[in-house]
Amino acid sequence: METSPLFLAQSLLRCPSVTPEEGGALAFIEGVLKEAGFEVHRPVFSEPGTPDVENLYARYGSGEPYLLFAGHTDVVPPGDTSRWTYGPFSGEVHDGELYGRGAVDMKGGIACMMAAALDFIRANPDFKGSIGFLITGDEEGPAVNGTVKLLEWAKGRGERFDHCILGEPTNPNRLGDMIKIGRRGSLTGRVVVEGKQGHVAYPHLAENPIPGLLRLLSGLLSEPLDHGTEHFDASNLEVTSVDVGNPASNVIPAQARATFNIRFNDLWTPHSLEEEVERRLREAAGNTVRYTLTMEPTNAVAFLTPPNAFVGFIADAIKAETGWEPKLSTTGGTSDARFIVKYCPVVEFGLVGQTMHQVDERVEVADLDRLATIYRKVLEAYFAASA
Numbered sequence: 001m002e003t004s005p006l007f008l009a010q011s012l013l014r015c016p017s018v019t020p021e022e023g024g025a026l027a028f029i030e031g032v033l034k035e036a037g038f039e040v041h042r043p044v045f046s047e048p049g050t051p052d053v054e055n056l057y058a059r060y061g062s063g064e065p066y067l068l069f070a071g072h073t074d075v076v077p078p079g080d081t082s083r084w085t086y087g088p089f090s091g092e093v094h095d096g097e098l099y100g101r102g103a104v105d106m107k108g109g110i111a112c113m114m115a116a117a118l119d120f121i122r123a124n125p126d127f128k129g130s131i132g133f134l135i136t137g138d139e140e141g142p143a144v145n146g147t148v149k150l151l152e153w154a155k156g157r158g159e160r161f162d163h164c165i166l167g168e169p170t171n172p173n174r175l176g177d178m179i180k181i182g183r184r185g186s187l188t189g190r191v192v193v194e195g196k197q198g199h200v201a202y203p204h205l206a207e208n209p210i211p212g213l214l215r216l217l218s219g220l221l222s223e224p225l226d227h228g229t230e231h232f233d234a235s236n237l238e239v240t241s242v243d244v245g246n247p248a249s250n251v252i253p254a255q256a257r258a259t260f261n262i263r264f265n266d267l268w269t270p271h272s273l274e275e276e277v278e279r280r281l282r283e284a285a286g287n288t289v290r291y292t293l294t295m296e297p298t299n300a301v302a303f304l305t306p307p308n309a310f311v312g313f314i315a316d317a318i319k320a321e322t323g324w325e326p327k328l329s330t331t332g333g334t335s336d337a338r339f340i341v342k343y344c345p346v347v348e349f350g351l352v353g354q355t356m357h358q359v360d361e362r363v364e365v366a367d368l369d370r371l372a373t374i375y376r377k378v379l380e381a382y383f384a385a386s387a
């Protein structure tokens, strides 16, 4: 069977796997991995109120160490397909670029992982470790019936991973730019200030909640939360909405609300942040502002995989293949890595993210070959180190 990164990527791109549809993508991976000797499982997870989602778990070998490749085959919708130069599910190549929804996020990355693993196994059929694939169909959607449950399911079977590479598109501009060795956490809060509705001409009979809300918000924003850490930028509190919902210019509203979101580094936990927010609001409110604060539950906690030997294997492979010294970063939004890190150290490295979620999402065919080579070199170094 042909196992070039381009062939594998094209085959995956031709599967219309918009979340939560499997679209044939996992079936394709199952076929390829089974033929190469992997044991493959296809658990389906359900939850009331969300669509059932198909997932895939595959393992080759039974020894240690166990290196896991993780990713997702679901893609965001293509949008207006007439705006695409080539069909979003056609997998066409033009001028050295492969087009299609998922080309970089992240069917292209999965194709490279598969090509690398198959190539490594062909060359080292009796290596003393295990290679696995943990592939979900629910990353771009509600993310309820995907990675979280798949990890629990695997744990329930007694699976234990040593390290994981998540193949999200981590490079901003060119392959080799950036490895993600952690992610910031995310926490959302809402504050509501109570007043008393009334006529603007009779303010003494009313109580305007807006000045109170302004005081609270300036209290929240008065000082930076921190100044960053060795591997993280400073935490950031962003006010995302201020809302009174008052269409009349002659009415003092009864209530004013604001929402804010904090992207936080490894100095904080959701709990310690909540305490800090409470402290700032209490101080700003004094005895005069009546308010309530609600913090939304979050599963996005800041985490870091410290730059160790494992990160070194990846950085070295990147340098050898591209010549670039990759930046070790913790920037950007949250990813499934926040779930995986509860089971084993995880590092993210994939393709160039520039066109992800866009019309004409595409990847350079040469980048597919180079990423597959990088993953292959990582496998080589990883298993050689434990031999």
Ligand SMILES: [Zn+2]
Binding pocket: 072, 105, 106, 139, 168, 169
């Ligand atoms: Zn993705």
